[in-house]
Amino acid sequence: MDRELVDYIHARLKTVINPKRYTHTLGVVDAAIYLAEKYGEDPLHAQIAALLHDYAKDFTEKELKDYIEKYKIEVDKELFEAYQLLHGKVAAHIAKKEFNINNKNILNAIENHTTGRSNMSRLEKIIYLADFIEVGRNYPGVDELRLLVEEDLDKGLLKALNNTIIYVLSIEGLLHPNTVYARNEILKIVKD
Ligand SMILES: [Fe+2]
Ligand SMILES: [Fe+2]
Numbered sequence: 001m002d003r004e005l006v007d008y009i010h011a012r013l014k015t016v017i018n019p020k021r022y023t024h025t026l027g028v029v030d031a032a033i034y035l036a037e038k039y040g041e042d043p044l045h046a047q048i049a050a051l052l053h054d055y056a057k058d059f060t061e062k063e064l065k066d067y068i069e070k071y072k073i074e075v076d077k078e079l080f081e082a083y084q085l086l087h088g089k090v091a092a093h094i095a096k097k098e099f100n101i102n103n104k105n106i107l108n109a110i111e112n113h114t115t116g117r118s119n120m121s122r123l124e125k126i127i128y129l130a131d132f133i134e135v136g137r138n139y140p141g142v143d144e145l146r147l148l149v150e151e152d153l154d155k156g157l158l159k160a161l162n163n164t165i166i167y168v169l170s171i172e173g174l175l176h177p178n179t180v181y182a183r184n185e186i187l188k189i190v191k192d
Contacts, residue, residue: 002044009051009099017058025054027134028127035126039153042123048101049109049127056090064090071097079115082174088114116161116182125157132160158186 014022029050036046056064064086068075073093079085092111095101109127112120116128133146133156141163149156161183168175 005099006047006051009048012098013051013055016056017054021054021057024134024136025051027136028053028130031130031134032126035130035149035153036123039122039126041126045103045106045109045123046126046130048095049106049123050130052091052095052099052101053110053113053127053131054087054091055094055110056087059087059090067093078174078176082176085114085176088112112178115176115178116157116164117178118181118185120157120182120186122153125153129153129156129160132163152190154186154190158183158190161186 013025017025029047032046032050033043035041036043056067059067061083064083065080067073067090068080068086071093073089075086075089079089088111092107095107095110101107105121105123108121109124112124113127113131117124120128129145129149133142133149145156145159145163148159161179164179165175165183167173168179
């Protein structure tokens with residue numbers, strides 16, 4: 001059953017995301033399973049969340065907004081304005097509707113991978129981080145982040161959130177408040 005679900009997701013995924021993103025997704029799956037095994041999370045949950053996290057990433061702005069409207073998905077103002085962040089929300093909805101995934105932790109991990117949020121579960125942290133450290137990622141600081149994630153999930157998360165905030169500010173992008181909440185909360189946990 002699980003095998004069938006995973007195969008089905010793979011088959012559908014290939015039809016909605018481009019080959020480069022599919023390769024990225026496979027990298028996120030591997031990283032997420034690795035981190036799940038290392039940090040005591042369910043590897044199947046990590047695999048499914050990772051597989052679906054970017055399912056809607058190649059939707060256009062109009063497609064994302066039409067989807068949100070069609071299914072009356074609740075979206076805050078910042079998320080709607082920074083529409084690139086919407087793909088997590090839409091993917092979580094598709095995971096439930098199309099793939100019958102009802103596990104709230106998996107759905108939250110998919111939904112919140114674009115912003116983080118306060119009180120992230122272990123699975124949410126794993127998916128957020130796997131997205132940044134998968135083997136195909138190559139940017140200044142990625143090796144430092146990989147080492148930190150290896151050492152401690154929360155230390156890695158703080159670094160990844162800091163990196164995101166610095167990046168968003170550098171491009172004068174819209175910073176989602178949930179990213180700030182996540183960062184300040186994890187800062188407290190790491191520094192205490
Ligand atoms: Fe994403
Ligand atoms: Fe991703």
